[in-house]
Amino acid sequence: MRLLILINSLDCLGENDAALSSAFRGLGWEVILGEINTIAADDYRYFTRGVLVTESYSPGSVAAGARQSYLLDECQLIWVLGSPQPRVYRDVWRMLWLASQQTRFVNSIEGLVFLNSKHAMGYLVPRENRACSYVSNDFSSLWERYQQDPSQSWVAKPPNSGCGQNVFLLPQNGPNVRAILQCLTGNTVAQSEMDYGGLGGFKADYAILQKFIPEVAQGEKRIVVTCGKVVAWHGRQGHPSDHRSNITQGGRAIQVDLNTNEVALAELIGQKLMAHGINFGAMDMAYPYIIEFDLGFPGGLWDAKLVSGVDRSHQVAELIIARFKQH
Template sequence: MRLLILTNTLDCLGENDAVISNAFRRSGCEVVLGEVNSIAADDYRYFTRGVLLRAKGLPYDVGSSALGDRGPYFLDECHLVWVMSRPQDRVARDVWQMLWLASQHAAFVNSIEGMMFLNTKHALGHLVPKENRAFSYTSNDFSLLWERYRQEEDQCWVAKPPNGFCGENVFLLPPKGPNVRAILQCLTGTIFERYAITPGSALRGFRADYAILQRFIPEVAQGEKRVLVACGKALAWYGRQRHPDDHRSNILQGAKPIPVDLHSGEIELVELIGQRLMKHGINFVGVDMAYPYILELNMDDPGGLYDAGLVSGVDRSDKVAELMINRFESAVLRKRCHPPG
């Protein structure tokens, strides 16, 4: 099997780039690392700049550079494609379009449709049972969110962008908080202020950002857990201990990974979500939870395997490779019987 991992850079491998490529190489697979932002077409056959990793030798470390001759690799000549990183905003539309077209002729670990439409907080309502998700409002109208908050201003709320990640612009809104109005205005684009300061600014372009107003979940104070689910199976997990000066549990925001256990209810819940995602072509996901609530689903480059291995001493990447190879081996056989061209 030849696996193509599409990532942002070949000069500084991320956690999943290194850990997963090492696991597939140990399984006897060829691994190509390619640049997701360099997708191109040769007479409508899609390729990327990449490196075929050495079949043998030392494993790659996080932060290392992909060694080898760099050249073009066609997606339809790979048995399996794993989009590990989302493309940069400037080229995202073109890249997603070309990747979707390429996916008609190559197997993808996570479907382009799934990554485009389910890799967002909007999707929790579709994938997570009602009793396992926090009550929330979504709008790009500041006045609507502000009115909702005022109707229950004795509650503690969280406000955040639906497509943010790594804890970016996630705000804790206390009961009757003095800055809540300003925060909601900021998250939705401060459009009224812009129009007042610069009359006619509406003609310069639409500006009304979406935000989610979500009831605060007390269970979060006890700590969040990140669970990696591969082919519907919970494989690795760890807890996230918040920085004492921050309400967010993101590692990038100062939280620390800690060893934790999962009880049967937690495993059952994340595997239910994993099975639902597989129906949409999503076979690898990071699930953030504070049981009984699901907080977020992460489908592009979800951290977890590396940190879970550090805190538990158990590397589960070989099991990920085994599950993926078994799931997609029929696609490999079809490819061998019907090579591209």
């Protein structure tokens, strides 16, 4: 059986690329690592540039071996663990969706395109487990909403970024709130003035204004779910000078336990994700709230291994194989 894992770069492997390729090889699968941004077609048969995996890797490694073309329809299973670059985004996703009509994907293209966003919180998460949010690309509407409740602290962020990018804590009556919301929504007023009435084109960006959740101060937990089952987790302790707990922003992975309520909530959402073809993903939780989703190439397995000493990647591989044997 052949698994193709589509990743961002063969020259610097991510944590999932390294761990999961080894796990599937250990279970007797042939594994190809392919670069997602090289997807192409030969008479509408889709292929990618890739490498046959013959050894175990660590995160950051270069995939050794000859780079050659591999046809997607000659693989029994395809796993997208990368993200197309903006310039080729639409072409890559469309070709992958067409390829998915005849080859099975671990995570559906529809799910990755439409659910891997903060917009999906209102659909995937029960109301009582998510913070109240407002989404707009109009600065004035978000500014008005902020002013309606001066005693409330807020978080403002883009709906389609990750790793803590441009996530701002907006305190009560904060002096920079107006400027932050203008920035996140594209600075349209200033841009229009500088472009002489908007000749530079449409500039507005979407932003989310979300009520701050005090539970976050107690720490978030990153939970990895596979086929609707919790398989790995770790805590995240934020940098003392930052409200964000992202590892990329100075946060630190710590060992924690999950209680039955946390497991039940994570698996409830995991089952809903499976209904849309998403069999592997991660979420950030500050119970009873879900803070974030990561469905593209979610971190968590590697850090959970570092803090607990237990490698869960083989359990992930076994669950995925069992899932697709049934279908």
